[in-house]
Amino acid sequence: MAEEKPSFLQILAGRSSAGTGLLFDPFLITDRVYKDQQLNLDGYTFKNCAFINCHLAISNANFSLDKCYFQNSRVFLSGNALKTVKLTALFARMEIPDSMRAQLDPDNAVTII
Numbered sequence: 001m002a003e004e005k006p007s008f009l010q011i012l013a014g015r016s017s018a019g020t021g022l023l024f025d026p027f028l029i030t031d032r033v034y035k036d037q038q039l040n041l042d043g044y045t046f047k048n049c050a051f052i053n054c055h056l057a058i059s060n061a062n063f064s065l066d067k068c069y070f071q072n073s074r075v076f077l078s079g080n081a082l083k084t085v086k087l088t089a090l091f092a093r094m095e096i097p098d099s100m101r102a103q104l105d106p107d108n109a110v111t112i113i
Contacts (some may be wrong), residue, residue, distance in 0.1 A: 027043060028045045031049065033049070039051070046066070052071045054074075055074055056073055057075075058077055058081040060080055067109040
């Protein structure tokens with residue numbers, strides 16, 4: 001699974017992996033391939049990662065993806081993330097501005113920041 005998150009004191013001291021030391025910064029994980037795993041995305045930033053046949057759980061939507069790839073993976077929502085999707089579904093017939101969409105690169109890399 002993902003590396004250990006920094007302690008509360010490390011974050012306050014500005015020693016989080018994301019580099020800024022802010023309390024809400026997701027922990028940075030780079031250049032990893034996950035295959036056949038169950039992962040919780042909350043609290044992490046994934047950069048240049050691949051998810052192959054994974055079950056991805058999201059409850060708080062406190063995560064970021066930067067140029068990540070997905071193959072045969074599924075997302076399981078709960079908590080505030082599920083509430084947000086339910087509310088968004090009410091407006092699904094409305095046009096969604098580009099600024100609210102995930103970025104999909106020509107090579108199929110996904111970015112959500």
